[in-house]
Amino acid sequence: MGETAQSVWVKCLSFIQDNITPQAYKTWFEPIKAVKLTDNALSIQVPSKFFYEWLEEHYVKLLKVSLTRELGDNAKLVYVIRMENTYGNKQPFTEKIPSSQRTRISSQDIDSPLRNKSPELKNPFIIPGIRNVKIDSQLNPNYSFDNFLEGDSNRLARNAGMAVSNKPGGTSFNPLLVFGGVGLGKTHLAHSIGVEVKDKYPEKTVLYISAEKFTQQYIESVKKNNRNDFIHFYQIIDVLIVDDIQLLSGKAGTQDVFFHIFNHLHQNGKQVILTSDKAPVDMQDIEQRLLSRFKWGLSAELQHPDFETRVSIIKNKLYRDGVEMPEDIVEFLANNIKTNIRELEGAIISLIAHSSFNKKNITIELAKKIVQNYVKHTKKEVSIEYIQKVVSDYFQMDVETLQSKTRKRHIVQARQLAMFFAKKLTKASLASIGTQIGKRDHATVLHACKTVNNLSTTDKQFKKFVEDLDKKLTL
Numbered sequence: 001m002g003e004t005a006q007s008v009w010v011k012c013l014s015f016i017q018d019n020i021t022p023q024a025y026k027t028w029f030e031p032i033k034a035v036k037l038t039d040n041a042l043s044i045q046v047p048s049k050f051f052y053e054w055l056e057e058h059y060v061k062l063l064k065v066s067l068t069r070e071l072g073d074n075a076k077l078v079y080v081i082r083m084e085n086t087y088g089n090k091q092p093f094t095e096k097i098p099s100s101q102r103t104r105i106s107s108q109d110i111d112s113p114l115r116n117k118s119p120e121l122k123n124p125f126i127i128p129g130i131r132n133v134k135i136d137s138q139l140n141p142n143y144s145f146d147n148f149l150e151g152d153s154n155r156l157a158r159n160a161g162m163a164v165s166n167k168p169g170g171t172s173f174n175p176l177l178v179f180g181g182v183g184l185g186k187t188h189l190a191h192s193i194g195v196e197v198k199d200k201y202p203e204k205t206v207l208y209i210s211a212e213k214f215t216q217q218y219i220e221s222v223k224k225n226n227r228n229d230f231i232h233f234y235q236i237i238d239v240l241i242v243d244d245i246q247l248l249s250g251k252a253g254t255q256d257v258f259f260h261i262f263n264h265l266h267q268n269g270k271q272v273i274l275t276s277d278k279a280p281v282d283m284q285d286i287e288q289r290l291l292s293r294f295k296w297g298l299s300a301e302l303q304h305p306d307f308e309t310r311v312s313i314i315k316n317k318l319y320r321d322g323v324e325m326p327e328d329i330v331e332f333l334a335n336n337i338k339t340n341i342r343e344l345e346g347a348i349i350s351l352i353a354h355s356s357f358n359k360k361n362i363t364i365e366l367a368k369k370i371v372q373n374y375v376k377h378t379k380k381e382v383s384i385e386y387i388q389k390v391v392s393d394y395f396q397m398d399v400e401t402l403q404s405k406t407r408k409r410h411i412v413q414a415r416q417l418a419m420f421f422a423k424k425l426t427k428a429s430l431a432s433i434g435t436q437i438g439k440r441d442h443a444t445v446l447h448a449c450k451t452v453n454n455l456s457t458t459d460k461q462f463k464k465f466v467e468d469l470d471k472k473l474t475l
């Protein structure tokens with residue numbers, strides 16, 4: 001028919017133009033060039049990875065409709081990203097990405113005794129008796145083992161996760177509890193396990209849910225008087241992944257219902273995967289019977305990644321984004337953002353955005369400026385030693401007195417305050433805080449934290465101590 005990439009694209013554009021605002025058309029479609037047409041695949045060149053992501057996020061449907069009109073049902077769109085102005089690249093370089101490369105995890109069929117025509121449950125919980133209900137696994141296919149880089153900091157958790165996904169419910173890692181600080185990859189790892197299970201065992205029903213959403217659903221079920229349906233729904237899952245389980249703290253009803261679901265799944269050889277921002281021993285206000293179950297399988301910690309792992313994570317991200325960055329800048333980032341991988345990724349994205357939109361090279365000065373924003377927002381962790389010093393000074397005593405065995409009220413209070421702030425401002429476990437503050441056990445620290453919380457609400461003078469110390473320790 002003599003169609004060329006340009007002629008097909010011109011027709012697509014005319015359809016697109018009719019369906020969006022002139023401004024959007026100008027910004028997002030005028031800069032695109034059609035570069036190649038083979039069979040039913042049209043390649044379009046876009047100026048940056050951001051551009052591509054924006055199109056995929058906002059206009060993929062429109063692109064699909066317009067292309068299907070021109071090339072038929074099997075039409076394919078390929079993005080060619082032309083990277084310019086990235087440091088060190090005299091020649092622009094390109095990367096090809098097919099449209100909607102993120103494959104969705106397909107919905108899962110569940111057989112239940114009665115009939116109902118509900119097609120798909122996004123936010124799942126179902127009335128028992130639904131036949132052929134599709135459960136959306138809620139998994140994010142972008143989180144996989146492939147892009148979860150291994151290092152000393154996560155080796156145990158990652159390998160345990162892989163073992164679980166090879167044999168869900170069939171290893172001794174049940175439940176698998178992954179715990180660690182903010183932004184260290186708990187959610188990523190949890191999704192990777194689910195995604196891998198779906199890959200290997202498509203017939204298994206996998207469900208990812210945050211503890212927060214689980215709680216909301218439970219409350220809703222109590223309101224609507226269908227608590228049993230809620231339990232029943234969760235009991236038919238093969239691989240249940242609950243993120244941020246520490247959020248069940250203090251929620252007795254939800255803990256109770258989770259206890260029953262957990263027991264049922266465990267007894268039936270189903271896999272449970274949990275994530276938490278703290279180790280089970282440090283979880284507060286979670287029933288003992290539940291805590292002891294969390295410890296049945298394996299608790300694997302995600303620690304702060306070491307320098308080499310941070311460098312690999314940065315390089316991997318750059319590679320996936322089709323960006324090159326000089327080694328010294330990569331090392332600078334890895335050296336300066338150490339405790340949170342999300343912040344590390346944020347800094348890289350900011351750098352790429354600056355270079356892409358402002359047409360500036362990525363320089364060490366730019367990197368320094370950007371890192372400052374992140375480091376500023378990163379709470380500096382104070383040491384327990386420092387906390388004891390500040391508290392002792394405040395109460396005009398020395399550290400030995402604060403740590404002593406005396407039961408004198410004002411010294412006990414100072415010690416409890418030191419424990420409270422150590423818990424609040426450091427990532428140390430209760431046990432480790434106890435050891436460092438006068439060789440006490442974890443129960444004493446827990447009691448101290450509760451006492452400080454209680455006294456702060458009932459005793460004005462004590463509240464003032466807490467506020468003063470808080471200022472001294474965090475400014």
Ligand SMILES: Nc1ncnc2c1ncn2[C@@H]1O[C@H](COP(=O)(O)OP(=O)(O)OP(=O)(O)O)[C@@H](O)[C@H]1O
Pocket residue numbers: 147148149150154180181182183184185186187188189277313341342345
């Ligand atoms: N080992 C790794 N390899 C590559 N990327 C990683 C790795 N660990 C974490 N990340 C990335 O770091 C970011 C933060 O990870 P994630 O959201 O899983 O952290 P989290 O521990 O669940 O955080 P939060 O405590 O805030 O819930 C994600 O974009 C994730 O892809």
